Amino acid sequence: MSKTKSSAALHREFGRWLRQQRQSRGIRQKYIAEKSKITVTQLSRIENGQSGTRRDTVIQLAQIIGVDESEALRHFAPESFAPLPEELENIPFSEFTKQELREIADFINFKLSQKRDAQQGKIDKIIHKPPESTGAVQPYRFDGGRLTSDTKKEEKAHTKKKPRE
Numbered sequence: 437m438s439k440t441k442s443s444a445a446l447h448r449e450f451g452r453w454l455r456q457q458r459q460s461r462g463i464r465q466k467y468i469a470e471k472s473k474i475t476v477t478q479l480s481r482i483e484n485g486q487s488g489t490r491r492d493t494v495i496q497l498a499q500i501i502g503v504d505e506s507e508a509l510r511h512f513a514p515e516s517f518a519p520l521p522e523e524l525e526n527i528p529f530s531e532f533t534k535q536e537l538r539e540i541a542d543f544i545n546f547k548l549s550q551k552r553d554a555q556q557g558k559i560d561k562i563i564h565k566p567p568e569s570t571g572a573v574q575p576y577r578f579d580g581g582r583l584t585s586d587t588k589k590e591e592k593a594h595t596k597k598k599p600r601e
Contacts, residue, residue: 446514448485450494453511455483457503471500 458468465483469476472493481487489497491512498508529537 443488444485446512447482447488450512451483451485454497454501454508457501458483461501463501468497468500472496 458465465476465479469479472479474493478487482489489512491509494508494512495505498505532540
């Protein structure tokens with residue numbers, strides 16, 4: 437059974453990590469507060485674990501301090517980050533150009549969209565979702581348990597030669 441940490445414990449851990457990152461770079465709280473448009477008091481409360489913050493503020497603080505955003509988010513909400521599959525753990529992403537990384541991301545997003553589309557197709561089939569009524573004749577219908585197309589019948593009707601008079 438895995439234990440989930442309380443939000444107070446997560447706030448304290450994130451705050452300690454944030455303070456350590458800030459101090460190791462020699463950045464003062466006042467500078468970060470000015471750049472992030474939060475008060476020094478609020479930043480101090482975050483660093484002391486007395487207050488939580490929002491995800492977008494975490495990203496902004498990471499940018500100001502010069503910390504990788506995903507690393508900051510990993511400390512902010514560790515439960516939202518699943519471990520990388522073994523196949524991806526040792527890939528040296530830093531060796532790729534931004535364009536190559538975009539291409540990799542595009543491919544992954546393409547594969548995800550295919551998976552979502554396939555899943556949505558399965559759901560539609562299971563639910564037997566009726567097509568939205570537009571007032572137009574639907575091109576496909578069930579006829580005696582078989583899927584038939586009215587469009588094909590119409591096409592055939594138009595392509596038949598008319599008898600000569």
